[in-house]
Amino acid sequence: MDGEELGGTFVISVDELGVNGLWSTIKDLVESRVPLQGVTLPNKVGKPVAVPKLPLTFVLSTDKRLLRLKQYSHSPVTWFRNPVTHLVLVSTSDVHEYKSTLRAQLKRVTTDVERDWGGPGAGTEWLILYVRPFELEPGDKNARKVFEKLCDDFGAKRREQVVRLDVPLQAFDTPTGSGGSRTARLGGSSPADYGVVGQASAGSNWGLGASGLDELAAALRDSIRAAFEARQSAYDAEVRRLLNERRDPKWSFTTLYLVKDSFALMLEGAGLWEDAFQEYVELETVYLDCLESSNLAGGSKSAESAATDAAHFGLTLSDADDVASLLSSSWRAMRRLVLWKKQVQEFHFRQYLFAAQVTHRAVD
Numbered sequence: 041m042d043g044e045e046l047g048g049t050f051v052i053s054v055d056e057l058g059v060n061g062l063w064s065t066i067k068d069l070v071e072s073r074v075p076l077q078g079v080t081l082p083n084k085v086g087k088p089v090a091v092p093k094l095p096l097t098f099v100l101s102t103d104k105r106l107l108r109l110k111q112y113s114h115s116p117v118t119w120f121r122n123p124v125t126h127l128v129l130v131s132t133s134d135v136h137e138y139k140s141t142l143r144a145q146l147k148r149v150t151t152d153v154e155r156d157w158g159g160p161g162a163g164t165e166w167l168i169l170y171v172r173p174f175e176l177e178p179g180d181k182n183a184r185k186v187f188e189k190l191c192d193d194f195g196a197k198r199r200e201q202v203v204r205l206d207v208p209l210q211a212f213d214t215p216t217g218s219g220g221s222r223t224a225r226l227g228g229s230s231p232a233d234y235g236v237v238g239q240a241s242a243g244s245n246w247g248l249g250a251s252g253l254d255e256l257a258a259a260l261r262d263s264i265r266a267a268f269e270a271r272q273s274a275y276d277a278e279v280r281r282l283l284n285e286r287r288d289p290k291w292s293f294t295t296l297y298l299v300k301d302s303f304a305l306m307l308e309g310a311g312l313w314e315d316a317f318q319e320y321v322e323l324e325t326v327y328l329d330c331l332e333s334s335n336l337a338g339g340s341k342s343a344e345s346a347a348t349d350a351a352h353f354g355l356t357l358s359d360a361d362d363v364a365s366l367l368s369s370s371w372r373a374m375r376r377l378v379l380w381k382k383q384v385q386e387f388h389f390r391q392y393l394f395a396a397q398v399t400h401r402a403v404d
Contacts, residue, residue, distance in 0.1 A: 045372065046105050046121050049309050050094065050264060053123035055101040057145055059131050063100060066129075066171060066207065069250055071098060073257045083315050084276060091311040094264070101126070113157050116278045117298045120306035123343050124267040125260060126153045130190065131171040133182040137213055138189055146194065152320050160240060163270030167264040168202045168254060178206050178251075184372055199262040205252035251332055275303040283326070293330050297323065298375070306394070320396050327389065 056062050075093035083089050099106060110119045128149055132138060150166050155250055157164040172183045188204045282296045304319035374392045378384055 045100070046097070046109060047309075047372070048306055049097045051106075051121070052096055052098045052125045053101045053106060054098055055126060055128045055149060055150065058131050058142060059129070062129050062131055062171060062395050064319065065403060066205065067098070069205075069211075069253065070256065073253055074098075076260060076264075078257075078295060081265060081312065082272070083312060084272065089312055089315075094311060095309075096260075098127075099123070110156055112376055116275065117302050118269050119163065119253065119275065120302045121311065122157055124164065125263040126157070126164065126166040128166060128168045129171060130168060133173050133176055133180060135182060135185050136188065138186050139175055143189075143193060146190075150194070159201045163267040163274065165267045166201070167259055167263050168201065170204045172204065172206045174207060174209050178208070199266070200255070200259045201253060201263075202257050203259045205256060205338050206250065208249045208295060216314065268306075271306060272303075275299070275306065281301065291298070293327065294378060294382065295382050296326065297378065297389075301371065301375075320393055324393055325385070327393075331386070 054063050054166050057348060075095045077093055078095045080088045081090040106123070109118060109121055113122050126149075130142060130146070130147065146168065153164065154165045168190060169393055170187050172178070172180070172187075187202075187204050197203050267367065279296070279300055282291075282299060285291050300319055300323045304316045304323075307313075307316035307319065371392075377388055
């Protein structure tokens with residue numbers, strides 16, 4: 041699904057390490073815990089705010105939308121669209137393979153994540169999910185050894201960064217009529233053999249016996265909170281820097297709008313509607329101040345400049361085009377317009393601001 045650009049909900053990037061089709065196999069199981077529940081995020085003053093349900097979007101790291109976004113990942117304008125966590129999938133019971141190949145690959149992947157998506161303000165985290173090969177028993181010694189090696193090499197004291205998921209073969213059994221269960225019919229044992237697994241249906245064993253989902257949810261909550269705290273702090277610092285530079289002749293409200301709107305959209309995606317509303321209130325205050333300063337400096341205007349003023353305001357002087365959409369706002373459409381015009385036009389900005397504030401008040 042490459043149609044709509046990312047943004048609006050928190051993104052989890054998924055990287056399959058050495059096993060193609062692994063994500064499609066466990067995708068439904070993992071996403072059965074979405075929206076993520078029991079999340080607590082701090083607001084700007086550090087007060088913890090409970091987020092009952094946090095929507096998440098899982099996207100493969102090869103997704104074209106992520107590849108397009110990567111080149112802008114260090115810009116404050118796109119921080120809110122970057123993945124908050126990079127989930128790396130590993131599945132093997134071969135200790136030698138892990139030591140000789142997978143360990144180095146994992147180090148490279150985590151290093152690339154920190155380089156391409158990390159840095160000041162980017163606020164991105166990584167998490168390794170070890171999926172026990174499906175054909176093995178839960179107590180398999182080799183699988184246990186590989187997982188222990190992963191914990192030793194990539195574990196962290198501050199929080200869980202390596203999680204194990206155990207999914208028995210019968211968890212993929214679904215009614216298939218006279219042909220028997222799907223597992224028996226496929227007769228395979230590799231993850232790719234079960235890539236066709238779908239959601240549970242009445243009377244099925246889908247997901248039965250799977251363990252590790254609670255631990256994965258807890259690890260995701262911790263990593264998302266860490267990424268959110270880093271981004272919120274960086275956004276706050278960037279906004280204060282831009283406001284302190286308002287006396288600079290090269291200062292632009294457009295830049296402040298793009299950054300502060302991005303901050304508000306991140307807060308909105310986190311479910312902190314009151315905080316997002318406050319960002320738009322502050323943005324409106326700065327904009328009105330800029331308008332007042334501009335009017336005082338401009339003095340009286342001649343009749344010949346009316347068309348130019350209307351264009352700057354955002355009017356086309358066409359009744360068909362100059363219609364306000366007061367209760368619908370699209371940050372994507374507004375952002376495209378701002379980048380195209382290289383300015384924030386008052387007519388469109390006031391519509392966008394009003395719609396955003398109404399939406400936040402309605403939800404809050």
